[in-house]
Amino acid sequence: MNQSDFAKLHNVSRKTVTLWKARGWLISARGVIDVNASNAQLERYRKSVTQPEKSYLGNGLGNKNKLLPSDQLGVLPNAVDDESVEQTATRIMSAQGASMTLDEARRVKENYLALLHQLDYERKSGELVELAVAETILFDQARASRDAWLNWTTRIGPLVAADLGLEADRVVDTLTSYVHQQLRQLGQPETEIQFSFK
Incomplete structure (x- = not known):
């Protein structure tokens, strides 16, 4: 079929068929268009050319913009x-x-x-938080908790020493070593925590 006949077949102008040819949508040899192969190309690349009643997500009622779940x-x-x-x-x-x-x-x-x-x-709406923001908040909270524990020994150690009648330095050193041990264990949990992000 020549370009004029192909244009009539699709109810378009010759200029449109020339444009399709320039885009590589037409299959031709020696000036003759292979109708079946060209229709397949048009169906693939051009919306609703060979089947105008078909819309890409339509339901026959003109509802083209319905999104799939x-x-x-x-x-x-x-x-x-x-x-x-x-x-x-x-x-x-x-x-x-x-x-x-x-x-x-x-x-x-x-x-x-x-x-x-x-x-x-x-x-x-606040339902989701950026991962980088969440990581920063968790890191800051963990560091604040660690610092609070490290400062706890110097604040509480002398009071415990006074209650027990012991040397304050020895009590502070003992408490500090146990707090450091506890913090090391907290830093290496035995079970891996799984986070679920939406």
């Missing part, structure tokens, strides 16, 4: 620590392949945008 998105790789957005996108594309149709790509994009908006809402 997150459990229907398919299994996608999780984020990896210290990975840039570009690296994550490359890894996801490697796992998913770059063979999605335009409709599938739009569906994935819209669902990811919805998840990003949900994440932004949860962050702004």
